[in-house]
Amino acid sequence: MDLQLKGKVVIVTGGSKGIGEGISRCLAREGAIPVIASRSVAESEQLAGELQDAGIPALFVGGDLSVPGQCRAVVEQTASRFGSIYGIVNNAGINDAIGLEKGGPDGFRSSLDKNLHHYYGLVHFALPYLKESRGAIVNVSSKVALTGQGNTSGYAAAKGAQLALTREWAAELLPYGIRVNAVLPAEVMTPLYETWLKTAFKDPEAKKKEITARIPLEKRMTTKEEIADMVAFLLSPRSGHTTGQWVVVDGGYVHLDRSIT
Ligand code: NAP
Numbered sequence: 477m478d479l480q481l482k483g484k485v486v487i488v489t490g491g492s493k494g495i496g497e498g499i500s501r502c503l504a505r506e507g508a509i510p511v512i513a514s515r516s517v518a519e520s521e522q523l524a525g526e527l528q529d530a531g532i533p534a535l536f537v538g539g540d541l542s543v544p545g546q547c548r549a550v551v552e553q554t555a556s557r558f559g560s561i562y563g564i565v566n567n568a569g570i571n572d573a574i575g576l577e578k579g580g581p582d583g584f585r586s587s588l589d590k591n592l593h594h595y596y597g598l599v600h601f602a603l604p605y606l607k608e609s610r611g612a613i614v615n616v617s618s619k620v621a622l623t624g625q626g627n628t629s630g631y632a633a634a635k636g637a638q639l640a641l642t643r644e645w646a647a648e649l650l651p652y653g654i655r656v657n658a659v660l661p662a663e664v665m666t667p668l669y670e671t672w673l674k675t676a677f678k679d680p681e682a683k684k685k686e687i688t689a690r691i692p693l694e695k696r697m698t699t700k701e702e703i704a705d706m707v708a709f710l711l712s713p714r715s716g717h718t719t720g721q722w723v724v725v726d727g728g729y730v731h732l733d734r735s736i737t
Contacts, residue, residue: 479712482507484609485558486711487550487598489513489541490568492520494666495616498700499565502708504532509558511535513550513598514568541568542589547597551605561605563711566595567616569634571672575627587630592637599645610653612711615642616703617722619662619730639722646720655719657710662726663687663697690737693727 486503490496491512497519500510504527512534514520520536527534537553539546554561569591574583599606599613606613620628621635642658649656663669673680688695706725709715724730 477714479506479708479714481562481708481712483509484562484611484711485509485511485554485560486563486565487511487513487554487561487602488565488567489550489594489598490516491565492516492523492536494668495661495664495700495703496565496567497523498704499567499707500527500534502701502704503711504530504534506708506712507532508563508708508711509533509535511537511550511554511558513537513539513541515540541594541598542586547594548601550598551601554602555605560609561602562609562611564598564602564606564611564613565616565707565711566598566613566638568594569616569618569631570668571618571620571625571628571631573628573676574630576629578627579630584630584633588634591631591634595638595641606649606654607652612654613645613649613656614707614710615639615656615658616707617642617658617660619660619724619726621660622724622730642722643720650719655710655715657715657718657720658722659703659706659710660722660724660726660730661698661703662724662729663691664700664703665697666700691727691729692732692736696727698726 488500491500492514503510512520524534524536537550574587615638617638618635620632646656677683
């Protein structure tokens, strides 16, 4: 299937590590132009350089998206380089374990800065370009929005709000033909996931085995490529009548009958 993404400029936040790296690479394979907005300088320079060497004019815009002004800077630099923006993939985030007892109101606010406010900021500043291109937005949320996790109020609130905003923006942007969808991963081995396993459990390997044994389809984690393929499809004009949807890409982990596992 030709996804018809050739030459389309797509901003991918956190686009050089984990799921974001998978998305940038997938988009590049489809001929799209990924703009990597990330604070991971070494990884982003490496990936952008690699894609440029392969003939894709990828751009890296460095900086922390939770800092005021950064979303505007990402959009301005993208627009001044390419003159158009077709897609936004809001993906950067961190499960920062701000719970009811740990963190307090300041920690909670800061967690929303890290996980939520830049999802809005980027779309706000990119909107004139998205209107012009009749583009698409994909918000990467999490199963935590549907299931909870415990001890992570800030992250859970942000992930739930991302789902609400997916519906809200899908409604608001109907007149412009801009589609908005969300992808919900559950268990994907990435640097973020590895850190969580290592810091939250005494025996990370045993915990990983326990989790994968409960994933209905093939008893394995989802790959970042499988998440990326869904994101690319939802960005693509080939999913042209799909908007406001939450797509859970997790091998049936969240929704299938417990008796199966
Ligand atoms: P990851 O491995 O940590 O990669 C995320 C990338 O985004 C990193 O380069 C990170 O930089 C960067 N980043 C994070 N916050 C940023 C900010 N404020 N400004 C600029 N760059 C920022 O994470 P991942 O596991 O791929 O997760 C990506 C998305 O998937 C997140 O929204 C996460 O909630 C969601 N998700 C993941 C899983 C999973 O199983 N992995 C499950 C459910 C949902 P640093 O390395 O400096 O943090």
